Amino acid sequence: MNDLNGKFRERINFPIDESITLENLDTLLEKTAFSLPFENLCTLSGDLNNLSDEYLVGKIIQRNEGGLCYDLNGILYLFLKENGLDVQLIRGSVYVPDKKGFSPTGRTHAAILLNDDGKRYLVDTGFGGNLPLRPVPMDGTEIISPSGEFRVKKEASEFGDYFLEMKLKYKDPDWKIGYAFDSREPVENINDLSEMKKIITEHPQSPFNKKPLLTRVTSDGSMVLTEHSFTHWTEAGVQKEEIDPERFKELAKEFYNIELK
Structure with a gap:
């Protein structure tokens, strides 16, 4: 295999x-x-x-x-x-x-x-x-x-x-x-x-077939990337950044190792 x-x-x-x-x-x-x-x-x-x-x-x-x-x-x-x-x-x-x-x-x-x-x-x-x-x-x-x-x-x-x-x-x-x-x-x-x-x-009510969602657990919390925001939960609290399409691509590459065209 x-x-x-x-x-x-x-x-x-x-x-x-x-x-x-x-x-x-x-x-x-x-x-x-x-x-x-x-x-x-x-x-x-x-x-x-x-x-x-x-x-x-x-x-x-x-x-x-x-x-x-x-x-x-x-x-x-x-x-x-x-x-x-x-x-x-x-x-x-x-x-x-x-x-x-x-x-x-x-x-x-x-x-x-x-x-x-x-x-x-x-x-x-x-x-x-x-x-x-x-x-x-x-x-x-x-x-x-x-x-x-x-x-x-x-x-x-x-x-x-x-x-x-x-x-x-x-x-x-x-x-x-x-x-x-x-x-x-x-x-x-x-x-x-x-x-x-x-x-x-x-399915019309599927939560995953409408907008991009990238999630990853980290050593100190978790992070979620959508087309409009990047949110990171840590012991220090929640950090949320509003983003545009170009920033979305940058974050996908930096934190999720995903290269988007």
């Missing part, structure tokens, strides 16, 4: 000879989040190519792009699987606070379940600036990371049998729902996420 193992490690600057285990997944997830931006430029172009192992390697590894949840968690799933971890892809539905409900696009969030020594964990590197940066235990144990606090709650909903809940650093005073997900219906292969991609690309 075009040396996915070596090329992925090179892309995120992870040692080539270090085995991947539960113990060093924290480091791996941080490096992945810092290196692979969450962005929708491919979606805005109308790309409806089916997802496959080869497609993701080409997009993320060879062309050095970022992507949405199915791209980022898709490539991470392939990498973890190639390194011998017991992982499964799952579907979920994102909670939208402004709508006081779940996304009208349905189960269009892809994430990963990890089984290790009889215990299960949620792993996610495709949730924008809301990344746990840690495997989150499925038994309700709260974890603390540079992004904030996270926990998985077992509770039935129309979208599954669990919720991811979070308290983002510098943003949330209280716990809130990130998304609901279903652990009982794993995605069989990467291609099965293609329908999710099609919905996100074409």
Whole structure:
């Protein structure tokens, strides 16, 4: 698969000879989040190519792009699987606070379940600036990371049998729902996420097919770039810069390593 193992490690600057285990997944997830931006430029172009192992390697590894949840968690799933971890892809539905409900696009969030020594964990590197940066235990144990606090709650909903809940650093005073997900219906292969991609690309209420959005977690917070503003959350507070199209291109290159024409 075009040396996915070596090329992925090179892309995120992870040692080539270090085995991947539960113990060093924290480091791996941080490096992945810092290196692979969450962005929708491919979606805005109308790309409806089916997802496959080869497609993701080409997009993320060879062309050095970022992507949405199915791209980022898709490539991470392939990498973890190639390194011998017991992982499964799952579907979920994102909670939208402004709508006081779940996304009208349905189960269009892809994430990963990890089984290790009889215990299960949620792993996610495709949730924008809301990344746990840690495997989150499925038994309700709260974890603390540079992004904030996270926990998985077992509770039935129309979208599954669990919720991811979070308290983002510098943003949330209280716990809130990130998304609901279903652990009982794993995605069989990467291609099965293609329908999710099609919905996100074409649905009239999709949040990702209208305006550019680039998000990245940093070592001290998170940053979001849109066509009109650049916002950076840190311990010092929120910094927001109003921008024009030329500045948008500069910031995309400087902070997201994306070259725009």
